[in-house]
Amino acid sequence: IAGITQAPTSQILAAGRRMTLRCTQDMRHNAMYWYRQDLGLGLRLIHYSNTAGTTGKGEVPDGYSVSRANTDDFPLTLASAVPSQTSVYFCASSENSGGYNEQFFGPGTRLTVL
């Protein structure tokens, strides 16, 4: 692994189903983030984690949950998917959370909820 990976690449999901999007980084970055990107809107922060063992809510957290059991992994769970959660989801990481910190992005997961 080099950088940050996400799985699956794309998924079609029936409404009401539970889904976990996976994110793994091998850069030993402390901070990790989940964004959604919708046409005509900027990236919107869903949840973040400043360090392993801690998480925080972003701009649009409703319907999503995260965990950060270790430094490398930051899964995003949709407990009961709804069509409005159709989006492209990007996971990102940065060395630290404060001040200047370039964020590195994974390739994204394209999720369609029907």
Add this chain to the structure above:
Amino acid sequence: GQNIDQPTEMTATEGAIVQINCTYQTSGFNGLFWYQQHAGEAPTFLSYNVLDGLEEKGRFSSFLSRSKGYSYLLLKELQMKDSASYLCAGGDSNYQLIWGAGTKLIIKP
């Protein structure tokens, strides 16, 4: 409230220069970032400004005026591969990034 504004789309000619503007309002200020995003791909970092002035990096330069809440990205000697969306993002008081919707840059031969 917090807001990042940038034009939706711009068109330029190969070999020319283009300036993409961004105005921002964030609670607190912790720097202004520019990212490039090719269609169907992830954003990648281009530049970061926290002090007023111009930062030059090869064909790309970024300018910041904190007093005006204004930044621009300047792309010189445009190449076809520069066709992409350019995302402006401001760091707020919680060190989270507030993102603009992006400017789609179309390069014509």
